[in-house]
Amino acid sequence: MKAVRVNQWGQPITLDEAPQPAPTNGEVLVRVRAASINPVDGYVAASYLKDMQQLPLTVGTDFAGDVVSLGADVTHVKVGDAVYGMIPMRGGAFAEYAVVKGNEVARKPQSLNYEQAAAVPLTALSAYQTLVEFAQVKSGERVLIHGAGGATGSFAVQLAKSKGAYVIANANPGKEAYLKDLGVDEIINAQTQRFEDLVGTADIVLNFANNDLQERSYNVLKSRGRYATAVGQPDQEKAARRGIRTLGAFTQPTVEHLTKLAQLIDAGELKVLVKRTFPLVEVQDALQLQQSDKAPGKIVLTI
Secondary structure (H helix, E strand, C coil): CEEEEECCCCCCCEEEECCCCCCCCCEEEEEEEEEECCHHHHHHHCCCCHHHCCCCEECCCEEEEEEEEECCCCCCCCCCCEEEEECCCCCCCCECEEEEEHHHEEECCCCCCHHHHHCCHHHHHHHHHHHHHHCCCCCCCEEEEECCCCHHHHHHHHHHHHCCCEEEEEECCCCHHHHHHHCCCEEEECCCCCHHHCCCCEEEEEECCCHHHHHHHHHHEEEEEEEEECCCCCCHHHHHHCCCEEEECCCCCCHHHHHHHHHHHHCCCCCCCEEEEEEHHHHHHHHHHHHHCCCCCEEEEEC
């Protein structure tokens, strides 16, 4: 099979012929049809995470495709099912076939094609697990989202609005129309405005942008407020002194959460934006564009 791999740290990734994997107990073999690009995939390709992984390594986190075969003890999907999911840290999605653990895969949203479905898992799970599972957002609460115009932030905006929250987006310029279309109530220009001068107070702050925003975010949170970040780890001691609950998110797939997200998408509560697709052979171009193009939407490889 064709697979995008790192064979030597510090050397460019290559499109290789690799052995087709086979599932063991609790695993699923997926014929990958599409895989989206996340920042972590670029970090892997650039050798930034070499202390956490072994070579040779197939790159890629998010995928959508079809179940080819099953190991023992997998019952929630069957051969022939169209599925989607994510492979945390160890990679494997940028290939014609991928073996994934049972908890990493679920039936894809019926309303999405493979390319759209592949754009969902990591970013939508990050938004869901921080806002819904941890922060337990409620109707009428004020939610400030740093990096609201990014892939994770845009899912968080939609989830917050679906729960009846008042959403304040702190985002770089150029994404105003997109954010308004998602239902944002207020937009702060992250380059020219200080959010603490405009927000007043917030019940929840989600930080998908910059760890340097942590202390400033604490200053706008109410007592018993919630702060969750996907960039670094929060200072829990400072937060506790102010009565703030914190979470340093490490996104993990579950069948329950992937299934819930598929239901929300099929119900029309979450929109998915793919801005461009590339064939697998053009993976280098796709990775470069992901780093340079900050327009809304995900970049997806077709396989």
